[in-house]
Amino acid sequence: MSEGVGVDNLIELNYVEVDGGQRASKAHSVKPDLRVQHVSKSFQSKNGTVYVLEDINLEINQGEFVCLVGPSGCGKSTLMNIVAGLEQADSGDVWANGRRIQGAGPDRVVIFQEAALFPWLNVIKNVEFGLKLQGISSRERRNIALEYLKMVHLTKFQNSHIHELSGGMKQRVAIARALAMNPEMLLMDEPFSALDAQTRWILHYELQNIWMKTKKTILFVTHNIREAVCLADRIFILSTSPGRIKKEFAIDLPRPRDDNDVNVAEYSTRIMQELKAEIDKVVRCEMDADSCVECDIKCTSVEPVKTDIGGGI
Amino acid sequence: MYGMLKRVIFFTLLAGLWQLLFWLGMWPEYVLPSPVSVGKTLARGFHDQSLLIGVAISMKRIAIGYGISLGVGIFAGLLIGRFRIFEDTLGSLISGLQTLPTICWLPLSLLWFGLNDKAIIFLVFMGAVLSIATGTDSGVKNVPPLYIRAAKTMGAKKWKLYLEVIIPAALPHIIIGMKQGWSFAWRSLMAGELLIVCLGLGHLLMLGRELNDMSQVIAVMLVIILIGILVDRLFFIKVERHIRERWGLIKS
Secondary structure (H helix, E strand, O other): OOOOOOOOOOOOEEEOOOOOOHHHHHHHHOOEEEEEEEEEEEEEEOOEEEEEEEEEEEEEEOOOEEEEEOOOOOOHHHHHHHHHOOOOOOEEEEEEOOEEOOOOOOOEEEEOOOOOOOOOOOHHHHHHHHHHHOOOOHHHHHHHHHHHHHHOOOHHHOOOOHHHOOHHHHHHHHHHHHHHOOOOEEEEEOOOOOOOHHHHHHHHHHHHHHHHHHOOEEEEEEOOHHHHHHHOOEEEEEOOOOEOEEEEEEOOOOOOOOOOOHHHHHHHHHHHHHHHHHHHHHHHHHHHOOOHHHHHHHHHHOOOOOOOHHHHO | OHHHHHHHHHHHHHHHHHHHHHHHOOOOOOOOOOHHHHHHHHHHHHHOOHHHHHHHHHHHHHHHHHHHHHHHHHHHHHHHHHOHHHHHHHHHHHHHHOOOOHHHHHHHHHHHHOOOHHHHHHHHHHHHHHHHHHHHHHHHHOOOHHHHHHHHHOOOOHHHHHHHHHHHHHHHHHHHHHHHHHHHHHHHHHHHHHHOOOOHHHHHHHHHHHOOOHHHHHHHHHHHHHHHHHHHHHHHHHHHHHHHHHOOOOOO
């Protein structure tokens, strides 16, 4: 961690040395690619103001793979949208590659939960889309698109219509489309959460391979801890209402990692314990309260207690 | 193929029934001409080119009027669909005007443009433009926000966002508006040509009436139907099919 990050809500930074800890120390000597400073965001709802994000500070280094993990409604997608430039923060700044971000841009391409491929274009034209916007000649962009389609093993389907692809294939096309633009970083907003377990397993491998080949900075949002441990160099745990960075973990395991690896499972369990309190909060909010204001007060004032979900229903 | 056969049999039977009615002699020939005499009139019309010229003149008018309404309608629809201020103003004007049959514009049109092509082209334009604008508007409003967000993160801005994302994504609705606009335009064209004497198919039809030549009236009617079907088959149905296949709305 370099200084200058507001660490008041960063409770603990665990470096667990499993494999020499080389990667972590190396990553820290590199300049930060993304810097989020004191970002806050709230929405007005019927029940008053909802503080989605409160004073978020984080730094991501160049070529680093970082996951944001938190229970549903903790504002992790909102944070992602702010970094992408699709939403504006109420206060605070986001710096990407030394520039303060203003709006969305092709240096920070987002991959969404749904692939967001354009049905009026076939597969290869979807991959070419961003390049066409940049005014690259049709021959050159065809070559670039083919290169990245090859990286995600889908050259066979280059002329297919989008609806002919499976969910996993669509996400791979979306990854190829993002990479084809050669962005500074990839922002991935729960990209695999709508896929079945087998497909997700394959894509975890594929994404790790791609990341090792391209060395892109990746910010990956997920609610799946196992997924985060499998993919990330560092994991930020977000708390809920208001969304704050609760804890940071460094994962130092050799790559490519497998979801079912013992070490991955062990890390996941440890992180799960951290997250348990947050999940309890969400559960209590959603089950007890009939209004959200009341639940906000309860959640923030009362110390989380163990809830027996099974017996409570 | 089987469907085609059914259609051929049906229309042959219909023509047979018509011929039968003619043979029964319930009405004089100037009221109900025989299919044979209508066929002869058609052949004569194509031979001396009077029908062909009529078709050409009408098609030219509709091409110009419809072409202009495409440009104006899509542009207006985009504005209404994307900007609140245009939705509240232009949008309400258009939905108001839609209740007005196009032919009601005839007196003003004559006054503004005179007894000529321009007046008819204006009618065609007014017939098509509203449907195209509303079609485009609903298309734009139905573009999934996800497409726009994805395009923005890939660097799409301003007019490129419209050209590369919003218009293609709205195309299924725009085509529906275009199709409806076409049929309104075609009706307005015929109404205009019936009332303004300046050649064209509608004028030929009126000429038939004035000469008490019902076989010409029916012949022109058949040509009008035929053109309507051809445009639908050769253009709209093909385009719609293409889009539905692309978007995966039907199994190809």
